[in-house]
Amino acid sequence: MTNRYDDHLQVLVEDDANRQLINGLSQHHSLQLRRLQVLPPAGGWKFVLDTLTDRATIQEIAAFGRRHLLLIIDFDDQFDDRWELYEERKALMDPDVSNRIYMLGCLHEPEKLKAEFKHSKSFERLGRDLSDDCAPPPANNLWQHSHLRHNATELNRLVAQVKPFLFRL
Numbered sequence: 001m002t003n004r005y006d007d008h009l010q011v012l013v014e015d016d017a018n019r020q021l022i023n024g025l026s027q028h029h030s031l032q033l034r035r036l037q038v039l040p041p042a043g044g045w046k047f048v049l050d051t052l053t054d055r056a057t058i059q060e061i062a063a064f065g066r067r068h069l070l071l072i073i074d075f076d077d078q079f080d081d082r083w084e085l086y087e088e089r090k091a092l093m094d095p096d097v098s099n100r101i102y103m104l105g106c107l108h109e110p111e112k113l114k115a116e117f118k119h120s121k122s123f124e125r126l127g128r129d130l131s132d133d134c135a136p137p138p139a140n141n142l143w144q145h146s147h148l149r150h151n152a153t154e155l156n157r158l159v160a161q162v163k164p165f166l167f168r169l
Helices: 016-026 045-053 055-063 079-091 110-116 123-132 149-166
Strands: 008-013 036-038 067-074 101-106
Touching (some): 008 016, 045 055, 067 149
16 A cells, blocks of 8 residues: 555556556565555556546546546557647646656556567566566667557656655665
């Protein structure tokens, strides 16, 4: 259970595959589990992005100034369109709130990323490995895969702001 008055990261995922990736992150040996809250899967990328227009969600992020929100979606080969929608919705927010919201995702879907690895990693193992690769400088190794490299700028921003409180250094 997170303390909403302390720095913490809420994660909203599109589906169960993305939830399993985050479960892998939560198993990382230096993660401070009490600083991470994984919300139930939203049931689709549109529902995830709709949280950015939900007044109650935005008011909570504003009220709890130490809350960060990570959205994880499948881009389904529509990165530009979905990223533009994300940016448009964030532009309508107060910068103090929008600067604490991040979005990452597979260019296609996690199942295609998993299939690229010949040794059939589980989604959780893949999530653990991705969290290992967030060590400075981020966006290395697995993050350079063609299904993930589009996340580089956002990943760098997320790591810079969240890693200091989410992981024991």
